[in-house]
Amino acid sequence: MTQMEWNRRSLLQAGGAGLMIAGLPGLAAAQTPKRGGKLRIGLGGGQTTNTLDQTSPTFASPNERTVNYTLFNTLVEIDPDGKAIPELAESWTIDPGAKRWVFNLRRGVQFHNGKKMTADDVVFSLRRHSAPGSRSGAQGMLRDLESITKIDSHKVEILHKTGSLDVHFLMSDYHLSIVPDAQTESNGVGTGPYVLQSWEPGVRFRGTRNPNYWKADRAFADEVEIIVVNDDLARLSALQSGEVDVINRLDPRTVRLVEAAPTLKASIAHGYGYYTVNMRTQVEPFNNPDLRLAFKHLVNRQELLDRILRGYGSLGNDHPVSSKLPFFASSLPQREPDLDKARFHFRKSGHSGAIPLHTSPAVFSSAIDMAVLLQAQAAPIGMEITVQREPPDGYWGNIWMKKPFHMSYWTGRITTDIMLSTGYSGTAAWNETQWVNPHFDEVLAQARTEFDETRRAGLYAEAQSMIRDDGGVMIPLFNSFIDAARKAVGGNLIAPNMELAGGRIAERAWLG
Amino acid sequence: MTLPGMIARRSMEAVATLAIIAALLFGGVELIPGDPARTILGQNVTEEAVANLRIALRLDQPVYQRFFDWAAGAAHGDLGKSLLSGRPVGPDFAWRAKNTLFLAGYAALLSLPLAIALGLIAALYRDRLMDRTISLFSLATISFPEFFVGYVLLSVLAMDLGWFPVLSTVDPDMGFWERLHRCFLPAVTLSCLVGAYVLRITRATITSVLERPYIEMAELKGVSRLSLVFRHALINAIGPIANVVALALAYMIVGIVVTEVVFTYPGLGQWMVDSVAKHDMNVILACGLSFGATYVVLNLLADVAAVVANPRMRHPR
Numbered sequence: 001m002t003q004m005e006w007n008r009r010s011l012l013q014a015g016g017a018g019l020m021i022a023g024l025p026g027l028a029a030a031q032t033p034k035r036g037g038k039l040r041i042g043l044g045g046g047q048t049t050n051t052l053d054q055t056s057p058t059f060a061s062p063n064e065r066t067v068n069y070t071l072f073n074t075l076v077e078i079d080p081d082g083k084a085i086p087e088l089a090e091s092w093t094i095d096p097g098a099k100r101w102v103f104n105l106r107r108g109v110q111f112h113n114g115k116k117m118t119a120d121d122v123v124f125s126l127r128r129h130s131a132p133g134s135r136s137g138a139q140g141m142l143r144d145l146e147s148i149t150k151i152d153s154h155k156v157e158i159l160h161k162t163g164s165l166d167v168h169f170l171m172s173d174y175h176l177s178i179v180p181d182a183q184t185e186s187n188g189v190g191t192g193p194y195v196l197q198s199w200e201p202g203v204r205f206r207g208t209r210n211p212n213y214w215k216a217d218r219a220f221a222d223e224v225e226i227i228v229v230n231d232d233l234a235r236l237s238a239l240q241s242g243e244v245d246v247i248n249r250l251d252p253r254t255v256r257l258v259e260a261a262p263t264l265k266a267s268i269a270h271g272y273g274y275y276t277v278n279m280r281t282q283v284e285p286f287n288n289p290d291l292r293l294a295f296k297h298l299v300n301r302q303e304l305l306d307r308i309l310r311g312y313g314s315l316g317n318d319h320p321v322s323s324k325l326p327f328f329a330s331s332l333p334q335r336e337p338d339l340d341k342a343r344f345h346f347r348k349s350g351h352s353g354a355i356p357l358h359t360s361p362a363v364f365s366s367a368i369d370m371a372v373l374l375q376a377q378a379a380p381i382g383m384e385i386t387v388q389r390e391p392p393d394g395y396w397g398n399i400w401m402k403k404p405f406h407m408s409y410w411t412g413r414i415t416t417d418i419m420l421s422t423g424y425s426g427t428a429a430w431n432e433t434q435w436v437n438p439h440f441d442e443v444l445a446q447a448r449t450e451f452d453e454t455r456r457a458g459l460y461a462e463a464q465s466m467i468r469d470d471g472g473v474m475i476p477l478f479n480s481f482i483d484a485a486r487k488a489v490g491g492n493l494i495a496p497n498m499e500l501a502g503g504r505i506a507e508r509a510w511l512g
Numbered sequence: 513m514t515l516p517g518m519i520a521r522r523s524m525e526a527v528a529t530l531a532i533i534a535a536l537l538f539g540g541v542e543l544i545p546g547d548p549a550r551t552i553l554g555q556n557v558t559e560e561a562v563a564n565l566r567i568a569l570r571l572d573q574p575v576y577q578r579f580f581d582w583a584a585g586a587a588h589g590d591l592g593k594s595l596l597s598g599r600p601v602g603p604d605f606a607w608r609a610k611n612t613l614f615l616a617g618y619a620a621l622l623s624l625p626l627a628i629a630l631g632l633i634a635a636l637y638r639d640r641l642m643d644r645t646i647s648l649f650s651l652a653t654i655s656f657p658e659f660f661v662g663y664v665l666l667s668v669l670a671m672d673l674g675w676f677p678v679l680s681t682v683d684p685d686m687g688f689w690e691r692l693h694r695c696f697l698p699a700v701t702l703s704c705l706v707g708a709y710v711l712r713i714t715r716a717t718i719t720s721v722l723e724r725p726y727i728e729m730a731e732l733k734g735v736s737r738l739s740l741v742f743r744h745a746l747i748n749a750i751g752p753i754a755n756v757v758a759l760a761l762a763y764m765i766v767g768i769v770v771t772e773v774v775f776t777y778p779g780l781g782q783w784m785v786d787s788v789a790k791h792d793m794n795v796i797l798a799c800g801l802s803f804g805a806t807y808v809v810l811n812l813l814a815d816v817a818a819v820v821a822n823p824r825m826r827h828p829r
Contacts, residue, residue: 042679048786051597057553057565058596058790135565140558201597202786203778204681227681229776237666237678238776244679394546429558 031490037511039221039489041066041500042235042244046228048202053186054175055128055136062248062499063228065174067205070224070506071112072177072190075103075122076168077504078414082324082496084168088117088178088191089156098163098449099146103171105154110212111180112188112195119150120181126158129175138175140422140429163449165456166415173414174503193219193507202228207506220491220510239264239484245511246485248499252310258484269481269494270314272322272412272419275364277357277374280404281472282434290349292472296335298342300377301476308370312482316475319467320410320419321460323478324496327416329461332468343381354384358399358406362392367407370476401432408432412478414497416460417448424467433472440466488512515819519812526808531583533804537797538579541788547571548791552596569595569791582797592794594787604783605798611682612779616764618692618699623707624757631714632741638719647715650708662701662774669697680775698775702768706760713756717749751818758814766803 046063053059054068077087086092089103109117126148129136145167146159160167170176180189188196193215194207205226213219227244229235232251238244240261250258250266258266279286279295286292301315314323317335321328359371368389375385390399399406413419422428425444426436440463447459467473481499491509495502501509549565550557570578585592591601634646653661670678680694721727722745730744769781784799786792819825 047790048783049594049596049790049792051599053598056596057557057561133564133567135561135568137553137557137561139561143558200778201599202782204683227679227776229679231773231776233663234666234678234774234776237671241671241674241678243677391545393544393551397546397550 033217033220033490033510034512035220035222035510037221038223038225039246039506039509039511040244041224041226041505042229042238042247043226043500044228044230044232044235044247044249046202046230050201051186052188052196052199054138054177054179055134057135057137059137059175062503063202063205063226065498065503066500066505067199067226068174068177069503070192070194070205070207070226071188071196072179072192073109074173074176074178075105075171078169078172078495078497078502080492080495080501082326082414084172087172088122089168089171092168094165094167096451098165098167098451099160101158101160101167102151103156103158103168105156106214107154109191109214111191112210113180115180117178117191118153118181119156120153122156122178123148123150124181124183125178126156126176136175138173141170141173141175141418162445164417165448165451166417169415169418194224204228215507218507221506224506236484239486242486245489246483246493246500246505246509248481248483250482250484252312252482255310255312255482263487264484265487266482266484267493268312269483269496269499270322270324271479271481271496271498272324272414273410274316274320274322274412274475274478275367275370275407275409276316276320276432277407277474277476278401278405278432279472279474280433281436283404285349285351285355286404286433286472288349288351289470290345291351292474293469294342294344294346294349294381294383295378296474297338297345298378298381298383299335299374299474299476300337301335303377304370304373304476307373308366309477309479313477313479316477317464317468318471318473318475319464320412320423320473320475321416321464322412322496325416325419327457327460329464331461332465335468337377339381342383346381346383351383354386355405356386356388356403358388358390358403360390360392360395360399360407362390362395363407363409371407401430412497417444420444420460420463420467421448424463424471435467435470435472437466437470485509515816518819519816522812522815526805526812529808530801530804534583534586534797534801535579537800538575538793541791541793541796542575544788544791552790569793578793582794586797591798594795595792596790601794601798605780605795605802607684608778608780608783609802611777612765612768612781614682614691615695615698615702615768615777615779616761618695619702619706619764620761622699623703624710624760626703627707627710628714628753631711632718632746634711634715635718635722635745636737636741638722643715646711650711653704653708654712656704658701658705658768658770659774661704662698662771665697665700666774678776680777682778695777698768698771698777701771701775702764706764710753710756710760714749714753717752718745721745721749747821750821754814754817754821755811758810762807762810765806 043063043066045061047061050061050064073088075087075089076084079085088106088109090106092101092103094101105119105122111117129138130142144161146161149157151157158167177190193210193213195210197206197208199205207224209219209222229238235247236254239247255266258264279292281287296318305311305313305315315334317332357371359367361367371387375387378385400408413422423430426441443459443463447456450456450459483493483499485493488511489509490512493501549562549569549571553562553565566572591605593600630646634643637643666678670676676697677694680698682691682694727744730740769785772779772781780799787795
């Protein structure tokens, strides 16, 4: 087996996903990168409405993110293990209480237009998302920051309102790319590995290698081309016929086909994203904790994994922390279907009558299928679920966080704290189930500034178990990113935060 | 009515039609359920961002206000900017419209002469083996959905034989011959669907003309078969054929989203669909109106052709 053939079979041989990620850095080092050539990426998930502007409200598609990391850098990079490592910030210091952070910027970094990168650029790039009139998707993420200020030409101070040990993770977000100071036109000028040659939204991107790129051991291809191919079959065909070198979003049904092809390989990365069934805890009928527990106990997650994701994903344990995140509570037992317990809690809840489950293809493509499976799984204990199919238009405005029983999905967050604070603390704007538990909020706040790693892990484990046993979410599945490439493509394509090496494929892969 | 007179009147009607289409497009997008700003931003957004986007989309202003402002700009040739990306609509529209017209023209050149010729042959040899073979073939092509024809062509001609590329992603700086090569498969896909339709109408029209008494008369006079079809039958069938050709051309311009997706072709269709999903009004109007104009202009041309071919229509009783 060559190093990079990470497919389902080798994954099983390695004895599970944990070993896969852990084994990678050593293996990748053994393979020598080769320079030159043109890396062609066939990308699903691009629209003609895409932009290069990080402050645009819709800036989130795989096309935008991948192009973004090809042209730009952020202060901090997420490595293939999900850890935060220095990028444009060389190092950082955290004051006790974790309110004051100082980022020391790398010296001698140049923008594509020749300008030297300094603290002014960083301050401008970060502040513009919360400026008045901003429509940026990063606005919510940054609202806990008190201030972003320049200390000297290569030092930036960031104050967090309440203190957090995860501020550096925030700085890796694709919205927070560093652009030249006062740059209002989105022309692709960044400090990243490739220089913009042409960009036609939803069609094609071309870049040539940045001759002054400050990372010596990255960005091996001379040119990068990203072609948007939204049709699953056309994308796979383009890979098979050699018109592109890498594709994302391989249809799970075709993974075996790719594995069987002598020149192709599939790479599967367990991610942070998950599907959830929300039970609003402040309204009938799920204000009854026993009814929530009855539902959580009856679900056969393995069946959902096999039938909805064809096995390419991992089981959820009714809390939103992925097993790939550092503070995942591995001590909590995996919830298995237990109809006796489900029946017990259902009887105790005293509930009777049908409960409509609102869902829509807007949540994910097979959301309706999942609802139908859940309906069937609930039938044996006498819990009657009716599937209420909603139109995609208006789902997030009229149904989500409004109906007592509905489905949702999260792309996940890069740290346990950010995940729990954005979706589960009592005051969170996206607390989808209105679940409020003062003790949970205390534990979360305490963990956010707990410098001792072991104690912090203990606090997060407690937080996860509270959501699991009392919260309003039934989280059955975490999904995986499935990419495919020609075997000639070297480098690590796996990252837990996003497909295509976390969007950084252009600088991490090479053509062998 | 004289021919120029007819063209003048129809052109005025066309302008009115387009104005109505623009109003309908505006109304239609208004009718899409849900707050556009919220739909665009999806799930995890702040109220502030929603409010700012509503202002950027000008949703805070009444719909008629937005409509008249747009119309005033459009009357001066300014199609405005995409409400989301901020790119001017004009250049993107020009590039994509050119691609769409190129593909439609290519497919028309491939399919229409062949379809009309086969339709004539089928009519001439009605109910014989030749006619049956042609009918079977054309019915089959009409019945297959575009994506099926597209995938079969991809699988055989691009994957197995490797004669054509899978991706038809054309470029502004691509040479003419390379463009022809890249676009061959989508052009054939469109040709199959539309050509078969034109073929069947041609056959039906010619067949009915061939049953008329004056054809019998010509036959009795001893007119040759070739002259019978071209001088006597075809000229009288031009009206209906021109109409179906106009519809076929219009379909190839406005109805090819599926083909665009299967072959990754950057035409107007995908742009329009993406823009509807994001409520990007300026782009929707540019695409929608050009589609409407396509129908209006092609119908006019078909009528002109019918009048030119049939002198009686120039002198109404």
